[in-house]
Amino acid sequence: MVKIGAHMSTSKGYHRVPFETLEIGGNTFQIFPHSPSMWKAKLPEEKKVELLKEAMANTGLNPGDVLVHSGYLINLASPKKEVREKSIELLKQEVRIVEMLGLKYLNFHPGSHLGTGLDTGIDRIASGIDEVLSTVENSEIILLLENVAPKGGNIGSTFEELKLIIERTSYSDQIGITYDTCHGFDSGYDICSRNAVEKLLIEIDHWLGLERLKMIHLNDSKYPLGAAKDRHERIGEGYIGYEGFTAFLSNDEILKRPLLLETPGGNAEHAEDIQRVKKILGIERDVDE
Template sequence: MIKIGAHMKISKGFNKVPSDTTNIGGNTFQIFTGSPRIWKVNPPKENDAEAFKTAMNEFNINFEDVLVHSSYLINLASPKDEIREKSIKAMIEEIKATDELGILHYNFHPGSHLGEGEEFGINKILEGLDIVFKEIQNTKVTILLENVAQKGSNIGYTMEQLGKIINKSQWKERLGITYDTCHGFDSNYDIRKKEEVQRLLDEIDKYIGLNKLKMIHLNDSKFDLGAAKDRHEFIGKGYIGREGFKTFFSFDEISKLPLILETPGDDPEHSQDIKIVKEIFKELGKL
């Protein structure tokens, strides 16, 4: 069975997301808990959370297959105390909101060290995660680190970097990863080739553990391999291409996971991308 969906809007209410997902041919999704461009987090009202859970059950969407994405402002690796403190506070509030909705996975970008160096950034991320987990340890939420594009002072563009964070954390059992295909392509993981997909899986297994790979952000790339531009494209329309994704999906370690689109456009475009992914699965005999 394919697990496929897209990043969905919550403007009509959390409870509308499951039906909107079904309408575009999906059975999983990703959401923000609020605006991703402001620090303030508004927790869902009890009635909204209950209505969301009812809709999830009504449309047979598994809580384990869906994802909350963090605010874009969060940067646990920042050398600026104020930014780190705001980031920690926002993460705690967003994760508590995630838990109230019954969602089990929360995704964030590890952060940028802004010139202070990888070791500095990783240490700050670990310090931040420690504070966050102490506040949310009674929730059921797993925090997923997303691989990022190799640009600027980003941390987390290799599996080794992500592994350093996870393995040094005392909360390792509650950490996992999301693999973003566009970000990985930006960082020279060429999933158009079987040997490169195998290299990726081998690195995840070596540095992190394949059991910690929980989600896939499914995006084609507007730019070629190693460009470090982080520009998502429709599935099959970019440099990874339809055949590239066919190679990627041929690995059961990938095809069994929830695949969440962050491609351009809205529901109509996501519906088309979902249709294309399902066609590829059929070609592979997986649907």
Template sequence: MHVSIAGGVDGAWTIARRLRCTAIQIFLKNNRQWSARPYRQEEIAGFHSGRYCPVIAHACYLINLAAPQAVVRERSVCALIDEVQRAALLDVPVIVVHPGAHLGAGEREGLRTCAGSLDEVLGATRDRPVRLALEMTAGQGSALGYRVEHLEELYQRVRWPRRLAVCLDTCHLFAAGYDLRETRRYDELVAELERRVGIEQVVAWHLNDSRGALGSRVDRHAHIGSGELGRAGFRLVVNDARWAGVPMVLETPKGPDLRADRRNLSVIRRLWKRV
């Protein structure tokens, strides 16, 4: 489950335990601001002592590594470098990041810009044991990363591909046109991932239902089982032994309390047991 860090990163574990999470995702700082105060010493210590299951991070939403405007791109690179430093302080091994949006510059140009930005971030953080997991997107607007080929190209272009990884999101894949409900189409997707980047590169899954239809390229998450994917859309993914040990986290809509999270988790847990 993606859990809140409101009040400090160490607080994430309190929520995780209440939800009985077996893997969590956090933001490393407020995700709608460019910069944030450094962690307090006791916050870091509390994060380490509370830790009991795998944890990954999601990068700030403002970051656009493919931005055609130099100012935005440079700001994005600096922000992501800061996030890698924060992840290293917390021993968080993976930051999920979107390849970015080309905003009219075209996909080829956008991928080239993104690869350059990734190189800058990886080059500036060479001693940090943190991987950047490129998330496959729904392809909304001019978002890159909605085809496996896009990830393949980024792997080929960057200087340190070993510090890249892949994050798959059920909602995004479905909206991008990959049908996870049918065994044949699902197997084709996995085979394509294996051929173009290697399935061992997949270090995280996001489990979200989709409000948008198959191939709609609309990125809107729904509660598990109540969107276009439906329960059938999760059965293959959560029971596939090839993802054993890969953290799966939900980014479903949240309510004022933990009730919605509990309900979504219980739907997934039931699917998981019933093969």
């Protein structure tokens, strides 16, 4: 069964997300655990947690296919002490929220070294991860490192960099990756032919092992291959295009992972993009039929 969904707003409450996911033709989703542009994150009320769990059960959605995306302010690689400490504390709080919601995967951007050097930035990320996961040693939470566009001192635009982060942590068993098609395209990873997709998977397997690939962010790109711009586009409307996504989605290894849209627009646009993906896959009705 192909798992597909989109990043969903929680403005109407966590419990509305599973139902709205079905309405747009999806069977999984991604959410923020709090406002992504704020340093503070409150733990959800027990009643709201129970409503979400009931909604998941009533819709038949699998919590193991859902992704929670960390806030945008977090930068474990920051050389600024205050920023790094706040990042660690916020990530700890996000882990607690994910646990309370009965979910498993928390995705975050590794961070930027802000010009202080790749190696020291990787060390800061790895030790920050250790500090976060040391507080939840018996947890089943998996932190997912997302590949990023190679700009602004960003770390994690290559699989080698992601591997170095994982190797330097003490909790490698609790770390996986999310592959973002737009960010990868920005970094020079072509997916516009079947051979290119095979090459991508071989590289992931070489550096990380395919078992670490847990989620796919399915985004087209507003800019050409290797542009390093990080501008998402709707499916088929960017430089990856229908031909690229046809090649990408023809690979069975890719389809084993949840496909999560972070394309521009709201529910109406996401419903259209999901239908575009289904059409590429030859699925004319619901994804699970």
